[in-house]
Amino acid sequence: MRELIDLRADMLKALAQPTRLKIIDFLRDGERCVCEIFPAIGEEQSNTSRHLNMMISAGVLSRRKDGLKIYYTIKHPEIFAVMDYITEMVKQDIYGRHSLLKAA
Amino acid sequence: MRELIDLRADMLKALAQPTRLKIIDFLRDGERCVCEIFPAIGEEQSNTSRHLNMMISAGVLSRRKDGLKIYYTIKHPEIFAVMDYITEMVKQDIYGRHSLLKAA
DNA sequence: TTTATCAATGAGTGTATAGTCATATGCTCT
DNA sequence: AGAGCATATGACTATACACTCATTGATAAA
Numbered sequence: 001m002r003e004l005i006d007l008r009a010d011m012l013k014a015l016a017q018p019t020r021l022k023i024i025d026f027l028r029d030g031e032r033c034v035c036e037i038f039p040a041i042g043e044e045q046s047n048t049s050r051h052l053n054m055m056i057s058a059g060v061l062s063r064r065k066d067g068l069k070i071y072y073t074i075k076h077p078e079i080f081a082v083m084d085y086i087t088e089m090v091k092q093d094i095y096g097r098h099s100l101l102k103a104a
Numbered sequence: 105m106r107e108l109i110d111l112r113a114d115m116l117k118a119l120a121q122p123t124r125l126k127i128i129d130f131l132r133d134g135e136r137c138v139c140e141i142f143p144a145i146g147e148e149q150s151n152t153s154r155h156l157n158m159m160i161s162a163g164v165l166s167r168r169k170d171g172l173k174i175y176y177t178i179k180h181p182e183i184f185a186v187m188d189y190i191t192e193m194v195k196q197d198i199y200g201r202h203s204l205l206k207a208a
Numbered sequence: 209t210t211t212a213t214c215a216a217t218g219a220g221t222g223t224a225t226a227g228t229c230a231t232a233t234g235c236t237c238t
Numbered sequence: 239a240g241a242g243c244a245t246a247t248g249a250c251t252a253t254a255c256a257c258t259c260a261t262t263g264a265t266a267a268a
Contacts, residue, residue: 005122005129007194008187012120018113019226025109034245047227049246059197068235068244076196078189083112085182090111092180093163123256138215151257153216172214172265 007059014058015082019043020051024074024083027061033069111163118162119186123147124155128164128178128187137173 002010014020022041026032032040038048052072055061062075074080106114118124126145130136136144142152156176159165166179178184 003122004191004194005125007198008190009120009122009125011190011194012116012125016113016116016120017226018107018109021109021113021116035243044228045245046229046247050226053246059193065235070245076193078193082186082189085186086112086115087108089163089180089182090108090115094111121256139213148258149215150217150259154256157216174215 010058011060014055014060015079017051019047020055023048023051023055023072024060024079027072027074028080031064031071031073033066033071035069037072114162115164118159118164119183121155123151124159127152127155127159127176128183131165131176131178132184135168135175135177137170137175139173141176 015024019041022043023037026037026040034045034049034052037052038045041048043051052061052063056063056072060075060079061072064071064073119128123145126147127141130141130144138149138153138156141156142149145152147155156165156167160167160176164179164183165176168175168177
């Protein structure tokens with residue numbers, strides 16, 4: 001079995017890329033098909049498809065087939081909590097940097 | 105200014121690598137100097153140093169000098185919450201896979 | 209001021225990743 | 239069966255990354 005540490009790294013890696021972050025942000029409101037996702041994030045269909053499949057493998061997304069379309073969703077609601085924490089920390093860092101600038 | 109989405113990706117990327125995960129796990133108990141970290145995780149000093157600096161840039165760690173030694177700490181306690189969520193999701197996925205195997 | 213110690217960096221290598229374009233697969237409907 | 243749409247994949251390129259070995263920089267102690 002894959003080591004727990006590698007599985008964690010894989011899941012984090014699946015979150016750690018701008019295009020994939022755009023997808024995750026877009027999926028906040030619920031499931032969407034590829035044909036909705038790639039225009040919304042401004043990426044090519046093929047590139048979007050690769051990222052989606054990658055996030056499936058990492059356990060970040062799940063998918064459902066309906067006719068021709070394939071609908072993707074965030075698999076674990078914890079993903080949103082993780083994203084909120086990350087955003088909070090980044091904002092704190094930005095604020096901290098500004099304070100330092102002001103102090104200088 | 106860097107886009108918020110890129111800053112988030114940078115911070116997540118700083119967490120998304122086995123060697124760096126080992127460092128973060130090791131820093132759970134508090135600050136440690138490089139000379140303690142690299143033997144603990146079984147990596148070369150130079151490699152460890154690069155990862156540490158990378159995590160500083162991403163806002164994951166902070167550091168403090170004391171004589172010859174440089175002590176690194178987790179900068180935001182939220183990092184631990186993020187790690188706990190990731191671990192939880194990965195474990196759920198492992199369990200889910202096992203159930204499928206049993207059912208098959 | 210020499211020596212020893214801790215940490216960071218330069219240079220190089222091999223591999224992984226993101227992206228593109230073209231094509232293939234699979235499903236639906238006529 | 240054939241046309242048309244939605245998604246996935248093959249092949250390729252350019253860039254980023256992790257790592258190693260050797261060296262440098264900086265502080266401390268003798």
